[in-house]
Amino acid sequence: MKAICWEGVSEVAVEEVPDPQMYNKQDMIVKVKLSSVCGSDLHQLNGFIPTMRAGDVIGHEFLGEVVETGSEVRRHNVGDRVVVCSVIACGRCWFCEQGLFSDCDNSNTNPGIPEMMWGQSPAGIFGYSHAMGGFRGSHAEYTRIPFADYTAFTVPDGVDDATAVFASDSAPTGWMGADLGEVKQGDVVAVWGAGAVGQMAAQSAMLKGAARVIVMDRFDYRLDMAAHHLGVETLNYEETDIDAELRERSDGRGPDVCIEAVGLESHTPNPVAYRWEQVKQQTRVLEQDRPHSLRQAIISCRKGGMVYVLGVFVGMIDKFPMGALMNKGLTMRSAQQHGERYIPMLLERMARGEFKTAHLMTHPMPLSEGPRGYDLFKNKKDGCVRAVFHPDGDGRVTRE
Amino acid sequence: MGVIGAAVAGVVVNRIMSARNRNLWPMATIAQDRRHARWHVVTINKSPEEVAPGGRLPEPLAKLGDEVEVQVNRAVGDRGTALAARLRHEPTGVAATAARVAGTDPRQRVRVALRESKQLIETGEILQPEKVSTVKRTLTGLPVDFAVSRARGEGRL
Numbered sequence A: 001m002k003a004i005c006w007e008g009v010s011e012v013a014v015e016e017v018p019d020p021q022m023y024n025k026q027d028m029i030v031k032v033k034l035s036s037v038c039g040s041d042l043h044q045l046n047g048f049i050p051t052m053r054a055g056d057v058i059g060h061e062f063l064g065e066v067v068e069t070g071s072e073v074r075r076h077n078v079g080d081r082v083v084v085c086s087v088i089a090c091g092r093c094w095f096c097e098q099g100l101f102s103d104c105d106n107s108n109t110n111p112g113i114p115e116m117m118w119g120q121s122p123a124g125i126f127g128y129s130h131a132m133g134g135f136r137g138s139h140a141e142y143t144r145i146p147f148a149d150y151t152a153f154t155v156p157d158g159v160d161d162a163t164a165v166f167a168s169d170s171a172p173t174g175w176m177g178a179d180l181g182e183v184k185q186g187d188v189v190a191v192w193g194a195g196a197v198g199q200m201a202a203q204s205a206m207l208k209g210a211a212r213v214i215v216m217d218r219f220d221y222r223l224d225m226a227a228h229h230l231g232v233e234t235l236n237y238e239e240t241d242i243d244a245e246l247r248e249r250s251d252g253r254g255p256d257v258c259i260e261a262v263g264l265e266s267h268t269p270n271p272v273a274y275r276w277e278q279v280k281q282q283t284r285v286l287e288q289d290r291p292h293s294l295r296q297a298i299i300s301c302r303k304g305g306m307v308y309v310l311g312v313f314v315g316m317i318d319k320f321p322m323g324a325l326m327n328k329g330l331t332m333r334s335a336q337q338h339g340e341r342y343i344p345m346l347l348e349r350m351a352r353g354e355f356k357t358a359h360l361m362t363h364p365m366p367l368s369e370g371p372r373g374y375d376l377f378k379n380k381k382d383g384c385v386r387a388v389f390h391p392d393g394d395g396r397v398t399r400e
Numbered sequence B: 001m002g003v004i005g006a007a008v009a010g011v012v013v014n015r016i017m018s019a020r021n022r023n024l025w026p027m028a029t030i031a032q033d034r035r036h037a038r039w040h041v042v043t044i045n046k047s048p049e050e051v052a053p054g055g056r057l058p059e060p061l062a063k064l065g066d067e068v069e070v071q072v073n074r075a076v077g078d079r080g081t082a083l084a085a086r087l088r089h090e091p092t093g094v095a096a097t098a099a100r101v102a103g104t105d106p107r108q109r110v111r112v113a114l115r116e117s118k119q120l121i122e123t124g125e126i127l128q129p130e131k132v133s134t135v136k137r138t139l140t141g142l143p144v145d146f147a148v149s150r151a152r153g154e155g156r157l
């Protein structure tokens, strides 16, 4: 079958690879209908995710049709249309029972690697390096789904593919930011990053009753999209002092909840400072992750407020404003997304038309155009927010 | 000590309570007790009766036979069961380092057996990694291959 593979830094290619197989009774095989790019893939592409290997199939935000089920799969049948959580979860360990699905104890088949890097092993993730289990990704004609009863969800009839595919990763990630960030009625919420993740976090904050939601980025096309489709306020950080702006928009207090949806490749508006961060990151010794937007979130947040980190970080960062965090009494939380906790609820909201996602799919295209899709997405060309691959088709996607 | 060898596994469950009552839990680590190997422990989200029904040890651990001593206790805070194992003879010094490098360290076998026991009991199966690899052998990929070859054992490769 055809698949999009990581071949090295800044290199993806469409390759012919063996079809996936089932190895467990709780596995199933899904024929992929739609598979989206994600900001996390860019961290792989740019060489910041360790333990990638040439030939790894990437992609983790996807939807498809069940074509084969293991003998212990109970909740799915051949022919079902399913959206699959990017994070694999067993559903039965203590962490899964607490709703901390991305901390699942049983779904990472290479636990020793993260234990060495981080002390403990989080869950396995599709197409997301050997540290996260080495599972094949979804930019392929078929994908094996481990713990299928817990990791995959049947899509209700009223929800079209273009909407449901984002229930896999970006929508539950954004929801988690607002939910575990404890957004309350009347809060002012600031979101760094107007990619799919930031937009979904902003939408979730609105649905949780925030009085003002302010999304920041430097790409006006992304900010305009957020304002148009979600009705949120926006700020271009290259054109204004965002710390001052956020303070005044929250009546002098600072945002109650700050959601970071940028991650380890944050851009810094001052070109000299930006270059210096890049140099430090390239040494891998001075720092592995560039945390500009995280620092800003901590500085801008109101006293006693919450900083929720959705952006992916891998290693060490330099100049972390611990003094601000401690003296203002902030709470900082973070996670890979606990999608299994939110996907059924999000699908219901999508069916009722309460949760919008389909606008994120700016560039549907055939799988064979993988390298072009990643070029558009990485370089933020042609108004790209999500390039979405269509393995068995011409890239035309039906929308209702 | 409330230590139960795999060979006398029939009495495991009875010993659970007695080990606790006699305040032998948590067990001594190597730092406190240099005469013995370090215990390796995993928490299983099931009761001790489900972990070792009728005193039978989970198969991955039973397979290690007399190589290890095993304890089954209620986990701290009553969060299921603490399944613990330690080698009767642990390599030390140069031999230990050599075993670690060669990938034959028996401590890794113990950790693998604990992980697999936990998976079997919690989920009914041992989750298998991808077997048909799409990966290409490259020079720069060698360190990752090495890490993956040890990645089911203990976290310190």
Ligand SMILES: NC(=O)c1ccc[n+]([C@@H]2O[C@H](COP(=O)([O-])OP(=O)(O)OC[C@H]3O[C@@H](n4cnc5c(N)ncnc54)[C@H](O)[C@@H]3O)[C@@H](O)[C@H]2O)c1
Pocket (backbone or CB within 6 Å): A038, A039, A040, A041, A042, A043, A169, A170, A173, A192, A193, A194, A195, A196, A197, A198, A216, A217, A218, A219, A222, A237, A261, A262, A263, A264, A265, A266, A267, A268, A269, A292, A293, A309, A310, A311, A312, A335, A336, A337, A338, A385
């Ligand atoms: N926690 C999770 O489970 C999870 C899930 C999905 C994605 N992610 C992570 O979320 C992050 C965003 O993902 P995405 O798909 O939206 O990526 P994306 O690349 O589409 O969007 C990131 C946006 O951040 C903007 N940005 C860069 N520097 C900034 C700064 N200093 N201030 C404000 N905005 C800035 C960029 O211009 C871009 O628009 C990534 O780090 C990704 O890895 C995490």
Ligand SMILES: [Zn+2]
Pocket (backbone or CB within 6 Å): A038, A039, A040, A041, A060, A061, A086, A169, A170
């Ligand atoms: Zn993602």
Ligand SMILES: [Zn+2]
Pocket (backbone or CB within 6 Å): A089, A090, A091, A092, A093, A094, A095, A096, A103, A104, A105, A106, A107
């Ligand atoms: Zn689990």
